[in-house]
Amino acid sequence: MSAPPIPAASPVRRIALLGNPNTGKTTLFNRLCGLRSKTANFPGSTVESHVGICACGTSDLEVVDLPGTYSLQLELPESRLCTDCIEGRVPGCGPTAMLVVIDATTLQRNLPLAASVLQRSRPTVIALTMGDIAHQRGIFIDVESLSRLLGCRVVRASGRTGEGIAELTAELEEAAERGLLGETHSPVAGLPAGSTDSREVASWARRVAALVSAQEPQGRLAAQAADARADRFDALLTHPVIGLVTFLGVMALLFTAIFWLAEFPMNAIDELFRVVGGGIDDLLPNGLLQDLLRDGVVAGIAGVVVFLPQIVLLFFLLALLEDSGYLARAALAVDRVMRRFGLPGQAFVPLLSSHACALPGIMATRLIPDRRDRLAAILVAPFMSCSARVPVYVLLTALLFPDRPGAAALAFIGCYLLGALAGMTSAALARRTILRGASRPMMLELPPYRVPSIRTAALAAADRGGVFLRNAGGIILAISLVMWWLQAFPRAAPMAEDTPPDVLLRAQHEGSFAGTIGHVVEPVFAPLGFDWQISVGVMNSFLAREVFVSSMKVLVNAGPSDSDVDVGTVAAMGRATRADGAPLFTPATSLSLLVFYVLAMQCLPTLAVTKRETGSWKWPALQLGWMSLVAWMAAWAAHAIAVGAGLP
């Protein structure tokens, strides 16, 4: 078989990195490229890859870390991307040489993928990883013989320790040079040319593994002892009760750590942008430019950057859990529960993450292998009550139960349960309608238990943070500017110089385009018990739901325009009236508003991230439409029931 032509317009020395999942491939990639890498979504593929630069010799090598796959013949997105990339069908991905990662402890299972690559005749180097575990288990591999049988260089390398990296880099450089010269790989000994018969290839792999590998009796005993230990851990961590309780405990610790640790950088970011905003006030005279820079640009950038600590921390801790071998067991433990709602076990972590913030939660759905499952999880993630809803819940539960903190606390918990119930029910509905079809049943490789690599986790977290800033950040900033414009125009008529700032703000809110839209949509919200003021508050908080509190405080003259909910704020809101003098926040209205905020989308950054993760505006549009519909109907029902029960 001759090598497919290398695109003429691609003079770069590009290495495609391939391997089975859990072979240490990404750790090796991180060791080769370090921070000089970025996430890549190649055209036509929904699967993510990484591209990095590896410094070596005379010039750099570009390394494409393709997704882990067990075979190039599978009808799976990751398998198709690998095949398309190797065969030069993906622009910007055609390799000059190949690097295949093989786990030394599972040589026989890894060889068929290597054979598929070698049959495509590109210059290839094999990296033999997991040498430390192989050593513990007394597994010996004759590298020279393996190299001779495969007809390519085989190098022992470890991404964790850096062992063999210099030799591997030199071999890759040489293979890339040969690739540029158009050299091809000689046929593999003992493997019929072009054979794709899985049984024939498996038989060849068995013969090769038997020829080049051996296990010492002492190592076999050590392996049996390690297996017995792993059996005990597995029995506990995947137990229907103990496994679930352990998982909930680990998740509680994870999110406590995220809330606690992220608070400091988030406060610092908040303060930094407050100082920058203040600087703009000092530097520029009052006017449009000052407003644009302070409330549009600076507030927009702050609205992006403030999410970064939670995102980076979540992915750092998740990477540690994944690398330790625990996350795969956890997915297995919760799979049965999640399947009842049409979601796989891997969806639990993203949905739980969404209780902190839907943005990292949606990004974490990449743990889910099946596309339909993943889409369902993305669609329902914003139903989970995120931290931005908390000020709204605090305000409305206090208005509902003014002197009954116990009842207010129960209502608060009810909000979280209602959100989770709506999300899981919506997922079940989606999997039976728009995302109908058999999902991939759980068939999961469980990586060995081990001490996780801090370096790998840090690089994964940095990568996720970069992806968020590069892709979602721009959209969020643009939307922030549009929302600023809607709230800043048309400008309110000039007032007397001694007019209090809150009165000026109230006039601006009421007369702006957003305010006008609030008035226009008032009939839509009237059945829910909302008047024009609440409708304006709802429209103003379309960018982010926490804005509702500050908007309402301005609209009903309840204090400065911030999101703090204190006793005075609640009392002032309680005294607020409608145009006809009737109380604004009656129990029925407060209840329907609370239900509305539990279920409504009201978060444009989430829509931006959904677009980024699904690659289409169709899904965020559906998400917005469905959540708005559910929120409106549930709020209407809550209002009708409350009124029917005799509540004012």
Add this chain to the structure above:
Amino acid sequence: MPVSGGDCKVRVVASSSSVPLSQLPRGTRARIPCSALDALGERERCLLEAMGFSESCCVRVCRSGSPCIVQIDQTRFGLAREVSERILVTPLVD
């Protein structure tokens, strides 16, 4: 001693009939016959073969029931019940 690669090269005797993997108790070892994956859909069968569930491989049951955990060679796999009950294996007796 060569690495078995999951092959059943130890001194064992296979029982005569195939049973679903989900029915084997913890600690049992079994051989995968050529027809082991025939009851599965094409997509699941291909994926399992690529994962190492190939003919004449030896599996050890690390956790029975649902989910089922099995080990082939040095690698463990977690399988949902709907998968493990459709994999027919031949139990081995020491």
